[in-house]
Amino acid sequence: METVLDKLTQKNDKKLLLLVIDGIGGAPYRGKTELEAAYTPNMDRLAKSYITGVADPVAPGITPGSGPGHLALFGYDPLRYEIGRGILEALGVGLEVTPKDVAVRGNFATIDDNGIIIDRRAGRISTDLNRQLCTRIQQEIKTIDGVEIIVKPGKEHRFVLILRGDKLSDKVTETDPQKEGNPPLRCEPLVPEATHTAEVVNKFVDATRKLLNPPANFVLLRGFAKHPQLKSMRERFKLTPAGIATYPMYKGLARLVGMDILETGPELEDEIETLRKNWDNYDFFYFHIKRTDSLGEDGNWEAKVELIEKIDKLLPDILDLHPDVLVITGDHSTPAILKAHSWHPVPVLFVSPYVIPDKSEAFNERECMHGGLGRIRLLDLLPLMLAHGLKLKKYGA
Numbered sequence: 001m002e003t004v005l006d007k008l009t010q011k012n013d014k015k016l017l018l019l020v021i022d023g024i025g026g027a028p029y030r031g032k033t034e035l036e037a038a039y040t041p042n043m044d045r046l047a048k049s050y051i052t053g054v055a056d057p058v059a060p061g062i063t064p065g066s067g068p069g070h071l072a073l074f075g076y077d078p079l080r081y082e083i084g085r086g087i088l089e090a091l092g093v094g095l096e097v098t099p100k101d102v103a104v105r106g107n108f109a110t111i112d113d114n115g116i117i118i119d120r121r122a123g124r125i126s127t128d129l130n131r132q133l134c135t136r137i138q139q140e141i142k143t144i145d146g147v148e149i150i151v152k153p154g155k156e157h158r159f160v161l162i163l164r165g166d167k168l169s170d171k172v173t174e175t176d177p178q179k180e181g182n183p184p185l186r187c188e189p190l191v192p193e194a195t196h197t198a199e200v201v202n203k204f205v206d207a208t209r210k211l212l213n214p215p216a217n218f219v220l221l222r223g224f225a226k227h228p229q230l231k232s233m234r235e236r237f238k239l240t241p242a243g244i245a246t247y248p249m250y251k252g253l254a255r256l257v258g259m260d261i262l263e264t265g266p267e268l269e270d271e272i273e274t275l276r277k278n279w280d281n282y283d284f285f286y287f288h289i290k291r292t293d294s295l296g297e298d299g300n301w302e303a304k305v306e307l308i309e310k311i312d313k314l315l316p317d318i319l320d321l322h323p324d325v326l327v328i329t330g331d332h333s334t335p336a337i338l339k340a341h342s343w344h345p346v347p348v349l350f351v352s353p354y355v356i357p358d359k360s361e362a363f364n365e366r367e368c369m370h371g372g373l374g375r376i377r378l379l380d381l382l383p384l385m386l387a388h389g390l391k392l393k394k395y396g397a
């Protein structure tokens, strides 16, 4: 499918807008989902006039992380391309990753005089102390055997390490034995080409040891991952894509598929202003709203409902730009009653002058289940957007 699709794409000036309300899908609480409880006259009007459906981010029953959910939205099969843990963590702390990088998840840990790990999280040291330690490491260790070393703190005991250099490999073993009472493991190559990388990793661990004191006197490394080197959306779909997002991980995901990341402020209104200002310069916009997911994970049903209402209220400002194709959906569901991502398919609202309207009366899970799009893969949305933007040539004679 992917190669066929890539061959059919053609450039035109139609504008596609993908509005991703993170974790939008919900589940009933006192009989109503968040979307059903929210007063959303604008989205409901669109649902009445156009078409809806539901989409599985990965596959029925699979609860996705935001990484796979977004890959599918961007037209990349999440079962074919995996973005490794280290890369996701690096994007999450706002590090840019390049094709020369191996990204790694790090933990500060405590080892005793016999070299045994007694606390894999170093007593969950404060984020402040973590920052100080990372600064010290970064000042003292800049390169190892020609490989650039980049260290950035996360929360509490977590940090991200990037090794940047030629011929690095992520085919190495983790140093974290995952259990206290064991000594840390040496990093070993899993393939001959990874010998150099494993040596650099072990030298890094040894070098940090001289800089660290209890309780954070050791580093454990895992989740080694190379940059996925995806073909860009420009190349694949002949789009000129831009991303508007407020959290580092989503900017990073968009950057992985070659989008320009547009500077924006923290509020929804800021993101809309950014969209307006850049409207003439691109033909594909990924517009990300994060807080619906956070509120779902907090189990804050009421606040999620209120935020959905606010999004609906601001929707006319987006519609004023007259996108040729508008899709409103999520990267996965985050029902407040589960306080977590879930396997539920996401509701989809699809707006284009060429759709054959269905009988949906409103934008919510229950209506979307009966929508004319049916139940599709989230991966199928982008081809549909391209088609409705008249950006796909005929297949075959």
Ligand code: ZN
Binding pocket: 022, 023, 065, 066, 069, 293, 331, 332
């Ligand atoms: Zn998400």
